[in-house]
Amino acid sequence: MFAIAAGVAAIVGLQSLALSVEDTVTNDIQTTHQADIVVSVEDRRGGSQTTAGTGVGESPAFASPVFSEEERSAFQELAANDGWVDSTYVYVANPERPSFIAAAGGAGTGGQFFLQPYLIEPGKYPLYGEIRAVEPKGAPLGELLTSPGEIALSRSIANRVGVGIGDSVTLENSRAFLVKGIVSNEAAGSPLFAPIFVPPLPWFAYVALDDPIARETFNLDEGDANVLFIKTRTPADAAALAGVERSGLPAGESIRGISSTFDVETAEEALPEIEDATDILGKFLLIAGLVSLVIGGIGILNTMLVVVGRRTMEVGILKSLGLKGRQIATLFVIEAVLMGLVGSIAGVLLGILLSFALTGFGEQFLQSNIDWSLQTEPIINGLVVGVVVTVVFGFLPVLAAGRVRPNVVLQAQSSTLPRSGRVVSLVVVLALAAVIGVVASVFVGNWTIGMIGTYGAMAILALLSLALLLVVWLVGKLPTFGSITLKLSLRGLSRQRGRAASTLLALVVGLFAMSTIVILGDSMKQFVDETLESELGGNLLVILPDPDLEIRDQARDEIDRLGQAERVVETHEFENATLVAINGAALGRPGGDPGATRPPGLGSLQFASTMLAQSDASADDAPEMLEGRYLVPEDAGRAVVVVGSDPPWLQSPIFGRASVGNEPTIIGRALVGDDLTFLVNGQEVTLALVGKMASNHLHVGFSQGHFLVPMDAIPDSVPRSSIGFQVTVPEGESAAAAAQLNRNIPGVVTVEVDAIASLFKEILDRITVLPSVLSALALFTGAVIIANSVALATLERRREIALMKTVGAKANKVLTMLLIENGILGIIGGAIGVLLAILILVIFHQVQPDVPVSPNPLSILFVLAVALGVALGAALLSAWPASREKPLEVLRYE
Amino acid sequence: MASDTSEVMLRATMLEKHFQMGDTVVHALRGVDIAVTKGEIVAILGASGSGKSTLLGILGGLDAPSAGRVEIAGVDITKMNENELAEIRNKKIGFVFQFFNLISTLTALENVELPVQFSTGGQFSSRKRAEELLALVGLQERLRHRPGQLSGGEQQRVAIARAMANAPDVILADEPTGNLDTATGESVMNILFDARRETGATLVLVTHDAQVAARANRTLTMQDGLLV
Ligand SMILES: Nc1ncnc2c1ncn2[C@@H]1O[C@H](COP(=O)(O)OP(=O)(O)O)[C@@H](O)[C@H]1O
Numbered sequence A: 001m002f003a004i005a006a007g008v009a010a011i012v013g014l015q016s017l018a019l020s021v022e023d024t025v026t027n028d029i030q031t032t033h034q035a036d037i038v039v040s041v042e043d044r045r046g047g048s049q050t051t052a053g054t055g056v057g058e059s060p061a062f063a064s065p066v067f068s069e070e071e072r073s074a075f076q077e078l079a080a081n082d083g084w085v086d087s088t089y090v091y092v093a094n095p096e097r098p099s100f101i102a103a104a105g106g107a108g109t110g111g112q113f114f115l116q117p118y119l120i121e122p123g124k125y126p127l128y129g130e131i132r133a134v135e136p137k138g139a140p141l142g143e144l145l146t147s148p149g150e151i152a153l154s155r156s157i158a159n160r161v162g163v164g165i166g167d168s169v170t171l172e173n174s175r176a177f178l179v180k181g182i183v184s185n186e187a188a189g190s191p192l193f194a195p196i197f198v199p200p201l202p203w204f205a206y207v208a209l210d211d212p213i214a215r216e217t218f219n220l221d222e223g224d225a226n227v228l229f230i231k232t233r234t235p236a237d238a239a240a241l242a243g244v245e246r247s248g249l250p251a252g253e254s255i256r257g258i259s260s261t262f263d264v265e266t267a268e269e270a271l272p273e274i275e276d277a278t279d280i281l282g283k284f285l286l287i288a289g290l291v292s293l294v295i296g297g298i299g300i301l302n303t304m305l306v307v308v309g310r311r312t313m314e315v316g317i318l319k320s321l322g323l324k325g326r327q328i329a330t331l332f333v334i335e336a337v338l339m340g341l342v343g344s345i346a347g348v349l350l351g352i353l354l355s356f357a358l359t360g361f362g363e364q365f366l367q368s369n370i371d372w373s374l375q376t377e378p379i380i381n382g383l384v385v386g387v388v389v390t391v392v393f394g395f396l397p398v399l400a401a402g403r404v405r406p407n408v409v410l411q412a413q414s415s416t417l418p419r420s421g422r423v424v425s426l427v428v429v430l431a432l433a434a435v436i437g438v439v440a441s442v443f444v445g446n447w448t449i450g451m452i453g454t455y456g457a458m459a460i461l462a463l464l465s466l467a468l469l470l471v472v473w474l475v476g477k478l479p480t481f482g483s484i485t486l487k488l489s490l491r492g493l494s495r496q497r498g499r500a501a502s503t504l505l506a507l508v509v510g511l512f513a514m515s516t517i518v519i520l521g522d523s524m525k526q527f528v529d530e531t532l533e534s535e536l537g538g539n540l541l542v543i544l545p546d547p548d549l550e551i552r553d554q555a556r557d558e559i560d561r562l563g564q565a566e567r568v569v570e571t572h573e574f575e576n577a578t579l580v581a582i583n584g585a586a587l588g589r590p591g592g593d594p595g596a597t598r599p600p601g602l603g604s605l606q607f608a609s610t611m612l613a614q615s616d617a618s619a620d621d622a623p624e625m626l627e628g629r630y631l632v633p634e635d636a637g638r639a640v641v642v643v644g645s646d647p648p649w650l651q652s653p654i655f656g657r658a659s660v661g662n663e664p665t666i667i668g669r670a671l672v673g674d675d676l677t678f679l680v681n682g683q684e685v686t687l688a689l690v691g692k693m694a695s696n697h698l699h700v701g702f703s704q705g706h707f708l709v710p711m712d713a714i715p716d717s718v719p720r721s722s723i724g725f726q727v728t729v730p731e732g733e734s735a736a737a738a739a740q741l742n743r744n745i746p747g748v749v750t751v752e753v754d755a756i757a758s759l760f761k762e763i764l765d766r767i768t769v770l771p772s773v774l775s776a777l778a779l780f781t782g783a784v785i786i787a788n789s790v791a792l793a794t795l796e797r798r799r800e801i802a803l804m805k806t807v808g809a810k811a812n813k814v815l816t817m818l819l820i821e822n823g824i825l826g827i828i829g830g831a832i833g834v835l836l837a838i839l840i841l842v843i844f845h846q847v848q849p850d851v852p853v854s855p856n857p858l859s860i861l862f863v864l865a866v867a868l869g870v871a872l873g874a875a876l877l878s879a880w881p882a883s884r885e886k887p888l889e890v891l892r893y894e
Numbered sequence B: 001m002a003s004d005t006s007e008v009m010l011r012a013t014m015l016e017k018h019f020q021m022g023d024t025v026v027h028a029l030r031g032v033d034i035a036v037t038k039g040e041i042v043a044i045l046g047a048s049g050s051g052k053s054t055l056l057g058i059l060g061g062l063d064a065p066s067a068g069r070v071e072i073a074g075v076d077i078t079k080m081n082e083n084e085l086a087e088i089r090n091k092k093i094g095f096v097f098q099f100f101n102l103i104s105t106l107t108a109l110e111n112v113e114l115p116v117q118f119s120t121g122g123q124f125s126s127r128k129r130a131e132e133l134l135a136l137v138g139l140q141e142r143l144r145h146r147p148g149q150l151s152g153g154e155q156q157r158v159a160i161a162r163a164m165a166n167a168p169d170v171i172l173a174d175e176p177t178g179n180l181d182t183a184t185g186e187s188v189m190n191i192l193f194d195a196r197r198e199t200g201a202t203l204v205l206v207t208h209d210a211q212v213a214a215r216a217n218r219t220l221t222m223q224d225g226l227l228v
C-alpha cells in the first residue's frame, strides 16, 4: 500500500510542480518577459567590419552598442501612441566581457568578483511586478538608488564580496559605490537575460542609469541604453507597435559609429520560447514521475505477490469450499482495486504535500516565483495510474492464485506460489505493458512515443531483471565461510529470487538516477577545476579594460614591481584574423589564383577567426601536434604561427565538398613551412606556419582562438581586441598580490582564479539543484519499496525468525541476518546503479564529447554508502520489531 | 540452594497467562503449579484450548507469564531479559512441535547444526554433533535433504535431533505425533524416548494418545487453564 502511495505521490507531486511552473510562466508572461515589447540593441559587428580607425578616443572595441539618438527620438514619437502605456530604458552592462566588483575601504574579502550590472531607471523598473529589497526589507529600488554612486547588490554577490548595507564597493576597479540595498537572487530572473535552462548569474547589481558615476564607469553618455521595455495597453497594441518599430525606425549609425540594429520582441512572441523551455522542464519532471511510477509498480507487484503467497492457504480453503478460480480471482481483483484506491488517495495527499515542498526547489532553480496551486489534472492522473497499475500488477499473482489447488491446504507449511504457465505470464506481461503504454501515452500526449517508450522501457527493465535474477542466483552461491548468519542471509535471498531481483531493480533505478546526477555534477566541477587550472596556468588574471598598449606597459611595470611573480604570460587577442593568402597565392576568389602553387584550386572559403599572441610558450604546455611543432620561447618576435585543426563543422563532408573539392579545408591544405598571409583587424600580416595542433581551438587563458603567434609577431599598429595577463604568484600570496595590483592600477582588474572557480561552482550548484531533488526523490521511492519488501520478507519469515529464536538465536543475531541480507542487496544495487550510470555517461560522452565524464571515487563511495544506508535503514525499520517478537506468538498459528 | 530444589529440574508456581482479545480477556492459564524432577517424563493431557501449548511455551521461555514464576534447575527465568532467555532456550531446552517447524531453506544437517552454531562457547563441533544426532534418529542417509524433500515422520525426526543438539536438560514436546499417522507416530515416539534415554533429559510431553501417556512417569491433565 505504501509502495502504491509513494509512486502516486511522486507522480502527483512532480506533475503539479510542472503544471504550476508552466502556469506561472505563461499566465504571467509579462512579468517574466518584463514587458509587452522588448527592444534591444543587437551587436551586428560582423567579421569583415573592423573597428579600427574609428578615431573615437575611447577604445571602441569594448563599448557595447547603444540606441542611437535617432532611434531614441523615434521611440519618443511612438510613445505618443494610445497603446503605449509606459516604458523604461535599461543598460545591460558589458554583455561581451565580464564586469568586476570588489569591496572598498577595508570592508569585505578584498577580491575582485564577476558581476552583471544592470543600469536601470529606479523609479520605473521593472514595468511589471516589482523588485523589493530583502535588506532593508521591502524597500523598492526607487527608494534605494536616489543619489549618484549608489548600488543595490544581489544577495549572493554581497555575501561573496563580504559587504553589507553602508559598505562601499568598486566597479571595474575604478569608481566607488555605496551599497544601499540587497535584493534576492531571484530578482533578475528573466528569460530576457538568460534562457530558462541557464539560471541567470546570481551575481548582479542595480545602479541608476542617470547616475553620472555609473555612466562614467561604463563609458556611457547621457541617455545611452541598450534595452527598452515597453508596456502596452493590450497585446494587440504591442503587436501593432512592434510592427511599426520593425519597419519604420532608422537602423542608423549609433553614436559610437557601430552599426546597431535592434531586435524587437513582444511578450506574445516570446511566449512560445518560454513555453518550450517550460515544456522541456515539464517533460523532465514527467519522466521523473514515470520512473517513480515504475519503481512504485515494482513495489506493488511485490506486495501483491506476497499477499497472494500468504493467502495460498486461504485460497485453498475457499476452493475446497467450492469457490471457483474465477471467483477467487475476482476477490483478489476487488482487493487490488481497493488497495489501489486507498493507496492512491493516500499518495495524492502525499503528493500534494510533496509538490508544495518541491515548489521551493523549483523556485531556486528557475530563479523566479512559482504560484503554487492545487491542480486537478495531476490528481486525476495519479489516481487513475495508481489504481490501473495496481490492478494490472495485481493481475499477475491473481492469475496464479486462481490456479492454487485445494490440496495445498493439506500440505501444511507450503506457502509457495504455484507458477502460472509461461505463456500466460508472457501474455499478462504484454497486456500489462499495453495498459501502461496507454497510461504513458496519455501522460506524454503522444501515442507513438508513449507506446514505443513503454515497450522499450519494459524490454530494458525485463533484461535488467533477468540480469539481476542471475546476480541474485550468483549471490546465493557465495561462500559463507562457515557463518550461519551469512548462510541464512544468502539462503533468504535466493529463496525469493524474484523478489530479491525486483527489490534490486527498484534500488538500481533509484541509484542509477542518483549516480548519474552526482557523477555529472562531479565531472562538471572537476572539469571546471581542471580547465581553470590548465587553461589559466596562473592564479591571477589581469584584465585590461581597454586593449591599450600604454595601460599594458603600466600593468607590466606593476606586475614586475610585485617582485614575486613566478610566471607572467601576456596574451593579446585579435578577434578578426582572416587567412587571405598561402605563399602569396590569394584566396577568396572562386577558381583560385592561376599562379597558385597548389593548383587544384585553393577554394573560395574564408573564415575569420581569433588570433592570439602569447608572450610565453613553453614545451610544458605544448598540446598534441598533428604536424610540425608548438611555439617555443625563442620564437618571441618571430613571424611564425601555429594553427588549430579545423573545427568539425568545417571538416564536415557537405561543407568541405562545397568549398574545396575532396580536400578538407584551406588550413588542411597549408603545409608546415608555408607562408600564411592574414588580414588581422584590418592589416595584412604574413607568418610562417610552424605547426598544426590536434585540437580545434587554442585555449590561452580565457581566450579561444584558431591561430597562435608569439608576442610581438603582430606589429603594434594592429589594434588589439583585448589584452590580459596570467600571473603565477606563490601559493597564499595571490590575495595580497591581487589587492596590490588592483590598488596600483585603477581600471585594470586583477581577479584571483579561485573567484572564477567559485562562480562556476555556484552556477553549477544551481543547475544541479532540481535534478538532485528528483534523484533524491527516486531514491526515496526506492527506499520505500525496499522497506516495503523487507517488511514483506520479514512477515513471511516471522516463523523462521521465531524458530531461530526458539533454538536460541539472540535477537541481535536475527537482526544481523536480515541486515546482511539487505546490505548485500544495497551494495549490489548501488554498484550496478553506479556502473550503469558510468556506462551510460561514457556512451553519452562518445556521442557528445563536450560532456565530461570523470567520476570521483569519493562520490561513488558516497552513492554506495547511500545505497547501503537506504537498504539497511529500510531493513532496520521493519526487521527491528520482528526480531523482538516473542516466538510463541508466531508459532502458535499453526 | 536447598537440596530438594536441586533435583527439581522444572518448577512453575502460580502461573497465569491472560490474553487480551479486544474487550474480552482469555485466561489461558489460571494459576498452574508444576514441579518436574530431573530425568522425569511427564505427559500432559487435555482438551484442545485448555492451555497446554501456552504452558509449554512459558515453561520453555518462549513467552512470558502474566503472573507466577518459572524456574529451570533452580534459576528463575521469568526475570530474565531476551538475550538471557535465548541462552536458556539454546542450552537448556529442546523443543519439538506438532508441525515440525524446520527452517525450509536449510538442509536436515543444517537445521540440526543451527542450535550448536548459535551457542556461545559451545561444547560441540556442530557438523559432527549433527551427523551423530541424525544417525541416532536414523537419518544418516538424509543429511543434505531439505525439509520439503522429507516425509512428515522424517521431518519430525530431524526436529527431535535438533531439539537434542545442545544436550538440553529439558525437552518440551507439544503433540509431536499429532500430525503423523499412527504407525509413523509410534516410531517417532520411540525415537523421542530413545533419544531422551540417551541424555537422561527431563521430558514434558503434550499428547492425546493414552498409550504414549502410559509410557510417562506421571500424567497430568489440563482443564480450563488449570492442572488437575
Ligand atoms: N496469543 C494468543 N492470543 C489470544 N489467545 C490465545 C493466544 N494463545 C492462546 N490463546 C488462547 O488460550 C487458550 C489456550 O490455548 P492453547 O494453549 O493453545 O491450548 P491447547 O494447546 O491446550 O489447545 C485458547 O483459548 C486460546 O485461544
Ligand SMILES: [Mg+2]
Binding pocket: B049, B052, B053, B054, B174
Ligand atoms: Mg496446543
